[in-house]
Amino acid sequence: MKRFYCQCEQEIFINNAFCEKCGRDLIYDPQAQTMWSGVLTDKGFIAHSKDQTNHKIQMILHPCANRNSSVHCNWSVSCTNGCQCVSCKSTRTVPDQSLPKNPQRWLILERAKRQLFTTLLSLNLPIEDFHVKENGLAFDFLEDKRTNPNVSIEHVLTGHNNGVITINAAEADEGFLHTMKEEMGEPYRTILGHFRHEVGHYYWNIVIKDDYQLSQFRELFGDERADYTKALEHYYNQDKPKFKSSQFITPYASSHPHEDWAETWAHYLHIVDTLETAVSYGISAYEPKINDFDDWYSEWARVAQTMNALNRSMGLSDAYPFILTEIVRKKLQFVDYLIDGFAHKA
Structure with missing residues (x-):
């Protein structure tokens, strides 16, 4: 990941929605692959920066519709009517948000997915929208009876099928992840690793x-x-x-x-x-x-x-x-x- 700084020169990180030092709002621009600091207004995100000659630059970006949701997405979008960013709109199924643990699980899953997408975008790999193209890239975050007795699925297996990547939402829990590491003999098992592995299956048919x-x-x-x-x-x-x-x-x-x-x-x-x-x-x-x-x-x-x-x-x-x-x-x-x-x- 790249290193970013706010206008106040405080180091900021790719998932930050605001600067902890000066309080400025922050937004990540996936097209420019950079972070902007500024002010979030009703008209959009007014970003401020300086060019190489130290002249002030101002531009308006539009925040992802999920900025104020459980996932706190800080990415920008190209449209103005409350649409989702390229990462968020690839999510097809989210865990039941009425259950106490699931908002945090969804947050962790989406953060890992956004990190995956930053790498895919930097490598200029195509990300096909499942809403508009058959077998486009989609993510299902599912639960099974081991962690949610109210669902019908006995056992969710992480995997890929025709563009759909399935991840067990419980993998976002440290306890569950540790148990799976022991059972599967995978000491370096991570959510981000799952994403990177499964997206490899998706890209095999493309590259x-x-x-x-x-x-x-x-x-x-x-x-x-x-x-x-x-x-x-x-x-x-x-x-x-x-x-x-x-x-x-x-x-x-x-x-x-x-x-x-x-x-x-x-x-x-x-x-x-x-x-x-x-x-x-x-x-x-x-x-x-x-x-x-x-x-x-x-x-x-x-x-x-x-x-x-x-x-x-x-x-x-x-x-x-x-x-x-x-x-x-x-x-x-x-x-x-x-x-x-x-x-x-x-």
């Missing part, structure tokens, strides 16, 4: 556009036509899944080529966002360029090593304990190659 790219995919990841249900059953029925750590970024990636792709895609987004944050905070001097995968990859290795050393000095587990072998590197490079194709079009 792989021809037979040549599909053949490249199969060479690296395997044949995606293998029976998915049987592959997952085999993976979960093992007492302790065995996988070749030299070939896969995580154990789950070994379950099926589609899951290998989604795990690799998620890690690519992890790296993109974390490296941008490292640059913003002076930990890295990397300057991204088109077709510079080798430099990007080398810089990430250096930053990850620094992150892990900082964590160890605090007595914590490594922030990024994953081993990126040569095969995994080639898979990440393939993802980068496909995304670069969209960057060239933008």
Whole structure:
């Protein structure tokens, strides 16, 4: 994530709706990918800034309709009639807001989704609106009987199907998330990780556009036509899944080529966002360029090593304990190659 400052020079963060130092209203502009400070009025958000010559700039932005809802969305929109931002309007189903825990769950889920969208937008990846296009990107935040006895669903599984990403709303609870980490053997399980993984399934059908790219995919990841249900059953029925750590970024990636792709895609987004944050905070001097995968990859290795050393000095587990072998590197490079194709079009 980028680093932002208010007009008063106080550091502000991407989800802030107002500056805690001076009280100015704040809004995030997803098109310009920047934060603005100003005043929220009946006519819109009057934003103030200065250009490189120190001249004052004033512009009017329009806040997302969810700014005053449970999710406190601070993004701007392009229309003036109370519409939702690109992230909020992708939500198709929200957890029952009449239940005490659900407003907070929805808030946490939407914040993680907005962070996902900032990365997708920065990479110039298309975000298709499910309201206007079949199989467009949509999110269902569902509950099951484990946390809400009033619903009919016995067990909500996080997943993707024809553009719809389903997330168990209870994953926003620390207790539930910790339990799932233990049960699934996934110590680095996070809501943001879920979003990044599942959106990888969504983009597989978008970024792989021809037979040549599909053949490249199969060479690296395997044949995606293998029976998915049987592959997952085999993976979960093992007492302790065995996988070749030299070939896969995580154990789950070994379950099926589609899951290998989604795990690799998620890690690519992890790296993109974390490296941008490292640059913003002076930990890295990397300057991204088109077709510079080798430099990007080398810089990430250096930053990850620094992150892990900082964590160890605090007595914590490594922030990024994953081993990126040569095969995994080639898979990440393939993802980068496909995304670069969209960057060239933008």
